[in-house]
Amino acid sequence: MTEALVTLDDVSVTLGGQSIVDHVQLTVSRGDIITVIGPNGAGKTTLIKAILGLQSISSGRIRRTPGLRLGYVPQHIHFQPTLPLTVKRFMALTGASPANCRAALERTAVNHLYESSIHHLSGGETQRVLIARALVRQPDLLVLDEPAQGVDVNGQAELYELIRELRDSLDCGVIMISHDLHLVMAATDKVLCLNQHVCCSGYPEQISHDPAFVELFGRHVADSVAIYHHHHNHDHNLHGDVVDNAQTETCHHHASH
Template sequence: MSALVTLDKVTFHASERQILDEISLSLKAGEITSLIGPNGAGKTTLVNLILGLNQPTSGKVKRQRGLRIGYMPQKLTLNAGLPLSVDRFLALTGAHRQARKQSLTMAGASQLINHSMHGLSGGETQRVLLARALLAKPQLLVLDEPAQGVDISGEEELYARISELRNQLGCAVLVVSHDLHWVMAQTDSVICLNRHICCHGHPQSISNDPGYLTLFGEQKTPVLAPYVHEHDHDHSMHGDVVEGGCQHD
């Protein structure tokens, strides 16, 4: 299966600080890939490189010609004084009304079309943002913490819908997620990132990988808890690996 996006030994520096170090990966149609890692690991930077919002310091990012990408941000900030319905919010993309209605239906939010954006719950807002991403008819769907602000029952429904959309559209899905239980249960491929790729593979194969265990520890029960970050090496202030560093939480 040909890759929609390929990163080849990509590094990224900002203000003389190394954010990412020699990242190589590929995203393929029909696969759900989860990106996990502690805060400051470079996840947002990596997503921006995939989206083409930033350019790598070195290495190459290759995208299939004409690739359609739908992006769902982690959160949305709107001017509280601006009256804006869900339908009007989606219309800002330039999509016609039938497409807007269809995308809301696919996201499980058709009943919200005439609601005010300012009156939505966290889960409702996330579904509207998902609908907005679907307007692109994406070949690659990029979801940055899609369950942000969503309650437990809403998380289950949202993640189930993501799997359904992958099957329906045949698209690649990249999910940035802190939900380790869902990642290990529903993802085709997991990337553990901490400025470099610590491990990458099928959930079953990486659950006992030293790189995964170093980052997250052994998960004896399904959790939705904060990370346990026990790293077997240190990073300098520039992000470089310091050999012989002690483990730390």
């Protein structure tokens, strides 16, 4: 049986008298990649912060496996432009050894940026450094809030592929928030559609046909997502390119990237 890392039992969060998260049931197990989707103001970030223990809950219960190690990539992180900060120094702020910092950067393919200024990185490079920072503690659960924000479409596909590879190599669980429904549907294992409460949840191919999903995002979006989603029967490299494999069949994408 797969190990449950975090379980939310009927969790609600009320702030200033307003219901932000309403009676959510959720289990994140080792090996899962669960993506939380929903409109702005749906409570997605609040839910993530509750899982991390950064947001107190109003009712319900959150159970975390004993000794659970968490890695967190926040949605926004502001680097003071007048403060010199290299990737090396930024990673050192975690308290991890230089060797562990370099190993984490190697995992996300940005070790060559070790001496670079954090201010001069591209959007994709910055996100890879932030993910590396979350990896230094060898997390059991990797939590990402909009990990592909500010990254171009090709870079987004590469980041989601990286997340899958990290899930496999670390044997961890992953829960993330994303707005890019097309790419996420191809990259995730399970989807949780949130609008304060759980509108629907399940596998991507199921979610795209769920009436609650269609009502929330519209028929056009639902149809395009259903067409786009596919099962990977080939491998990709870090650049998102298909790697030749004599034993794999061709995978036909029915929608453009």
